[in-house]
Amino acid sequence: MLLRHTTGEIKEPTALTINPAKTCQPIGAMYAALGIHGCLPHSHGSQGCCSYHRSALTRHFKEPVMAGTSSFTEGSSVFGGQPNLLQALNNMFTIYNPDIVAVHSTCLSETIGDDIGQIVSKAITEGKVPEGKHVIHASTPSYQGSHVTGYANMLEGIIKGFAAPSVIKRDQLNILAGWVEPSDMREIKDICKTMGVKIVMVPDTSDVLDAPQTGKYEMYPSGGTTIPELISMGQSKLTLGLGSWCTELAAKTLERTCKVGFDIMDLPIGLRATDRFIMALSRYGNAEVPKSITAERGRVIDIITDMQQYLYGKKVALVGDPDQLLPLTEFLVDLEMKPVHIVSGTPGSKFKTKMEKILKDKVPNANIANGPLADMYQLHQWIKNEPVDLLIGNTYGKYIARDEDIPFLRMGFPIYDRVGHNYFPVTGYKGAMRLLEKILGLLLDRQDRDSPEETFELVM
Numbered sequence: 001m002l003l004r005h006t007t008g009e010i011k012e013p014t015a016l017t018i019n020p021a022k023t024c025q026p027i028g029a030m031y032a033a034l035g036i037h038g039c040l041p042h043s044h045g046s047q048g049c050c051s052y053h054r055s056a057l058t059r060h061f062k063e064p065v066m067a068g069t070s071s072f073t074e075g076s077s078v079f080g081g082q083p084n085l086l087q088a089l090n091n092m093f094t095i096y097n098p099d100i101v102a103v104h105s106t107c108l109s110e111t112i113g114d115d116i117g118q119i120v121s122k123a124i125t126e127g128k129v130p131e132g133k134h135v136i137h138a139s140t141p142s143y144q145g146s147h148v149t150g151y152a153n154m155l156e157g158i159i160k161g162f163a164a165p166s167v168i169k170r171d172q173l174n175i176l177a178g179w180v181e182p183s184d185m186r187e188i189k190d191i192c193k194t195m196g197v198k199i200v201m202v203p204d205t206s207d208v209l210d211a212p213q214t215g216k217y218e219m220y221p222s223g224g225t226t227i228p229e230l231i232s233m234g235q236s237k238l239t240l241g242l243g244s245w246c247t248e249l250a251a252k253t254l255e256r257t258c259k260v261g262f263d264i265m266d267l268p269i270g271l272r273a274t275d276r277f278i279m280a281l282s283r284y285g286n287a288e289v290p291k292s293i294t295a296e297r298g299r300v301i302d303i304i305t306d307m308q309q310y311l312y313g314k315k316v317a318l319v320g321d322p323d324q325l326l327p328l329t330e331f332l333v334d335l336e337m338k339p340v341h342i343v344s345g346t347p348g349s350k351f352k353t354k355m356e357k358i359l360k361d362k363v364p365n366a367n368i369a370n371g372p373l374a375d376m377y378q379l380h381q382w383i384k385n386e387p388v389d390l391l392i393g394n395t396y397g398k399y400i401a402r403d404e405d406i407p408f409l410r411m412g413f414p415i416y417d418r419v420g421h422n423y424f425p426v427t428g429y430k431g432a433m434r435l436l437e438k439i440l441g442l443l444l445d446r447q448d449r450d451s452p453e454e455t456f457e458l459v460m
C-alpha cells in the first residue's frame with residue numbers, strides 16, 4: 001500500500017496540493033520549442049530547473065533532449081540573470097550552432113523580474129545573435145498554470161517570433177497542434193495529406209522525439225516546422241487550433257498580427273472529435289472525404305459494435321490535461337462507459353462547464369475538478385468512495401491503480417515506465433482503434449484473471 005495515507009473521508013482542500021496532477025510550465029515550453037526545426041530550447045533559471053525539464057522529457061520520450069540553461073547562482077538570483085543569458089546566447093550560437101534559441105523563464109527569473117525581451121534585444125544589439133539566427137521567448141512562471149500553460153505560452157512565442165503579415169494568400173491551413181505525442185502529430189499530418197489539404201503544422205515533434213536509431217547522433221533531427229513554413233503562416237486561409245488550452249492564445253495572436261481567422265476545436269481523440277476534425281478539413285480545405293478515411297471510421301464502429309457488451313456501464317476515473325480529457329470523456333460516453341471521476345491539475349474555468357455538458361445525460365453526478373487544488377489525492381479519495389473498473393492517466397496513476405487493484409491505461413504526460421505512446425497515435429480513427437484495443441485488453445484481462453474456473457472462457 002504505497003498510498004496508504006489516503007483516506008476515504010473527503011475534506012475539500014482549501015490551500016494544499018498533495019499529489020499534483022500536473023508538471024511545471026517550462027516543460028511544456030521546452031516540448032513546444034522542440035517541434036521547431038533547428039531549435040535549441042533554453043531555460044532562463046537555475047541548472048536544477050533545466051535538469052528537471054530535460055529529464056522529464058527524456059524519460060517520457062526515451063530520446064536525448066538538449067537544452068541550455070542560464071545557470072543562475074546566488075549572485076544572479078539577487079542582481080538578475082542578464083549577464084548569464086547574454087553569455088549563454090553567445091555560447092550556444094558559437095558552440096552548438098542552432099538556427100533558433102527558444103528562451104523560457106522559470107519561477108526564479110520571473111520572481112526577480114528579468115525582462116527576457118529586453119535582454120534578447122540587447123544580445124542582438126551587441127552582436128551575440130549571428131546574422132540569420134533567431135531568438136524567441138516566452139514567459140513561463142511555474143507558480144501559475146501547468147505544463148499545458150507553458151506549451152501554450154511558447155506556442156504564442158513561436159507565432160510572435162515568425163509569423164509575418166502578408167497581402168499574399170496561400171491555399172493552405174495552419175494547424176496549431178495541442179499537446180499530443182509525435183505519433184499523433186504524424187497522424188494528423190497523414191490525415192491532412194490523405195484529404196489533400198495543404199497545411200503548416202506547428203509545433204511538429206514527429207521525427208524529432210521519435211527519430212529512428214541510425215547510429216549517428218544528430219543534435220537537430222530532421223523533423224520540426226521550418227522557418228519558411230512558420231513565416232508563411234501569416235499567408236494561410238485559416239488556423240485550426242486543436243485544443244483550446246494549448247492553442248487559443250497563439251491562434252488569437254496570429255489573428256491579431258496577421259489577420260488569419262481561426263477555429264478552435266477539440267483534439268481529434270475518439271470518434272466524434274475526429275469526425276469534427278475531418279469535416280472541418282473538408283469544409284475549410286474544400287476537400288472530399290476519401291473512401292479510405294470513411295472505411296477507417298467504419299472499422300472503429302465495427303469494433304465498438306462487436307465489443308460493446310464488455311464496455312457498457314464500466315466506470316472510469318481519469319486524470320490528465322484538459323485538451324485530452326474532454327474528447328476522451330466524450331469518446332468513453334459514446335462507448336457507454338461511465339467516466340465518474342475526472343481530475344486535471346491545469347486551471348481554466350471552462351473545464352467543468354464543458355465536461356458537465358458532455359456528461360449531463362449519461363453521468364450527471366460525476367466528480368469533476370481542475371486547477372491547483374485538484375490533485376491525485378482527491379481522485380484517490382473519490383475512487384475509495386466509488387470504485388472504478390478502469391483508471392486512465394499518466395504514470396503517476398500507477399500507485400492508485402496498484403493500491404486499489406484497478407486496470408490502468410497509461411495516457412497523457414508523463415509516461416516514464418512504458419514505451420509505445422510516442423510511436424502509436426491516440427488521435428484520428430487509428431487512434432480510436434488503439435484506445436479501444438487497449439481498453440478492451442485491460443478489461444478482458446481482468447475478467448480472465450477474476451473468473452472462477454467454471455466461467456473461465458476461451459471465447460469471450
Ligand code: SF4
Pocket residue numbers: 024025026045048049050052053105106107108142143
Ligand atoms: S522552480 Fe519552478 S521552473 Fe524550476 S523546476 Fe521548480 S516549478 Fe519548474
